Amino acid sequence: MSAARQPGRFLPAAPGSRVTRLELFYDLVFVFAFLNVTTLVAEELKPIALLYGAVALALLWWCWVSFAALGNYLRADQGVVPLIGAVTVAALLVLVLALPEAFSDRPGGPPGPLVFAGSYLAIRGLQVFVLVTRSRERRGTLWRLSLPVIISITLILTAGLLPSAPDWSRVSLLHLGLWVAAVGVEFIMGPRARGSGLTVVSAGHWAERYALIVLIALGESIIALGTGAQLTIGLPLTWPVVVAAVLGVTVIAALWWMYFDVLAPALEQTMHRTRDAAQRLVLARNAYAYLHFPLIAGVILFALGLKRYLTTVAETRGDAWLARPAGLDDVALFGGVIIYLTALLALEWRAVRRVRAAPVVTLVVFVVGAVAVGKLPATISLALLALICVALVLGGLRSGDPLRRQVRQTVLEEQLAAEHDQSEWRRRNL
Numbered sequence: 503m504s505a506a507r508q509p510g511r512f513l514p515a516a517p518g519s520r521v522t523r524l525e526l527f528y529d530l531v532f533v534f535a536f537l538n539v540t541t542l543v544a545e546e547l548k549p550i551a552l553l554y555g556a557v558a559l560a561l562l563w564w565c566w567v568s569f570a571a572l573g574n575y576l577r578a579d580q581g582v583v584p585l586i587g588a589v590t591v592a593a594l595l596v597l598v599l600a601l602p603e604a605f606s607d608r609p610g611g612p613p614g615p616l617v618f619a620g621s622y623l624a625i626r627g628l629q630v631f632v633l634v635t636r637s638r639e640r641r642g643t644l645w646r647l648s649l650p651v652i653i654s655i656t657l658i659l660t661a662g663l664l665p666s667a668p669d670w671s672r673v674s675l676l677h678l679g680l681w682v683a684a685v686g687v688e689f690i691m692g693p694r695a696r697g698s699g700l701t702v703v704s705a706g707h708w709a710e711r712y713a714l715i716v717l718i719a720l721g722e723s724i725i726a727l728g729t730g731a732q733l734t735i736g737l738p739l740t741w742p743v744v745v746a747a748v749l750g751v752t753v754i755a756a757l758w759w760m761y762f763d764v765l766a767p768a769l770e771q772t773m774h775r776t777r778d779a780a781q782r783l784v785l786a787r788n789a790y791a792y793l794h795f796p797l798i799a800g801v802i803l804f805a806l807g808l809k810r811y812l813t814t815v816a817e818t819r820g821d822a823w824l825a826r827p828a829g830l831d832d833v834a835l836f837g838g839v840i841i842y843l844t845a846l847l848a849l850e851w852r853a854v855r856r857v858r859a860a861p862v863v864t865l866v867v868f869v870v871g872a873v874a875v876g877k878l879p880a881t882i883s884l885a886l887l888a889l890i891c892v893a894l895v896l897g898g899l900r901s902g903d904p905l906r907r908q909v910r911q912t913v914l915e916e917q918l919a920a921e922h923d924q925s926e927w928r929r930r931n932l
C-alpha cells in the first residue's frame with residue numbers, strides 16, 4: 503500500500519494479478535502487427551516470401567513475449583509502466599510501417615532495414631531498461647539482457663547492407679540466414695539470461711495473457727476474412743463468396759474451441775500446481791513462450807490462405823463455384839491448420855502428458871489431403887476443411903472425456919470462489 507502511494511515508481515505485481523484492460527489494448531496492437539506480416543507475402547506467395555514472413559513474425563512474437571513477461575512482473579497500469587507501454591506501441595507502429603522494406607529497401611525515404619532495426623531496438627531496449635532498473639546487480643544484468651538484443655540488431659543491420667539478389671542465390675540465402683540467426687539468438691539466449699530477477703509472479707495472469715493473444719489473433723483473422731474478398735472496392739457480393747466466408751468463420755470457431763474448451767484452462771491449472779519457481783519458469787517458457795508461437799503462426803498463415811481463397815472466389819469471372827486456389831494458397835490455408843493442430847498436440851502433452859488419437863488422425867488426414875486440395879474448387883476445399891474441424895470438435899464433446907469434466911468443473915469452482923470473494927470485498931469497502 504505504501505508503494506502504491508508513491509507516484510512514478512514501478513509497482514510489483516501480485517500472485518493474484520489478472521490481465522488489465524490496458525494490456526488488452528497493447529495486445530490488440532501487437533496482433534495487428536502480426537497480421538501485417540501477411541503483407542510481405544500476400545501479393546506474390548512464394549516459398550522464400552513465406553520464410554521471410556515467418557522470420558518477421560518470430561521477431562514480433564519475441565517483442566510481445568518480453569513485453570508480456572514485463573506485465574507479469576510489474577503492474578502494467580500503475581506508475582510509469584503505462585508510459586513505457588505507450589512508447590512501445592508507438593515504436594511498434596513504426597516497425598509495422600517499415601516491415602515491407604525491412605528485408606529489401608526501396609528508393610526514396612529512410613532506409614527500411616535501419617528503421618526496422620531502430621524500432622526493434624526501442625521496443626526491446628525499453629524492456630531491458632526496466633529490468634536493469636529493478637535489478638540489484640545492474641551492470642551484470644545489463645550485460646546479460648542486452649547481449650541478445652545487440653547481437654540480433656547487428657545481424658539485422660548486416661543483412662540490410664547486402665545488395666539485392668535473385669531468390670535462392672547465395673546472397674539471398676545469406677540475407678535470410680542472418681535474419682534466422684537473429685531470431686535464434688533471441689529465442690535461445692534471451693530466456694536463459696540469469697540474474698534479472700524476472701519470475702512468473704502470477705500464473706493466472708501469465709496464462710490469461712497468452713490465451714487472450716490467441717483469442718485476439720482468431721478474432722482479427724475474421725477481420726482479414728472480411729477484407730479478403732475486397733468487397734469495399736466495388737466487387738459484387740456473390741453466393742460463392744458468402745458460402746466461403748461462412749465456411750471460413752466455421753473453421754475459426756472450431757480452432758477456438760480446440761484451444762479454449764479444455765486445453766487453455768488445463769494449462770493454467772498446471773501452472774498453478776507447479777509451486778517451484780524455477781520449474782514454473784521453465785513451464786512458462788516452454789509451454790507458452792515457445793509452443794504458443796506456432797499457434798499464432800498457424801492462425802496467421804490460415805488467415806493469409808483464407809484471404810487469398812476469398813479473393814480468388816470473388817474475382818473469378820466465370821463460375822465462381824469452380825474457382826481453384828492459385829499457387830501456394832492451399833498450402834497456406836491447410837498448412838496454417840496443420841501447424842495449429844501440431845502445436846495443440848504438443849501443448850496437450852506438456853500440460854497433461856497425453857495425446858489423443860482423434861487429433862493425431864485428423865492431423866494425418868490434413869497432411870495427406872493437403873497434396874490433393876489444390877485440384878479441387880476453393881469452396882469444396884473450404885467445406886472439407888470446415889467439416890473435418892467441426893467433426894473433431896463434436897467427437898471430443900461426445901467422447902465423455904473425464905479430463906474435460908474435471909478441468910471444466912475446476913474452472914467453474916474457481917469462478918464461483920472469485921466472484922464470492924469480490925462480492926464480499928465490495929460489500930465491505932464500497
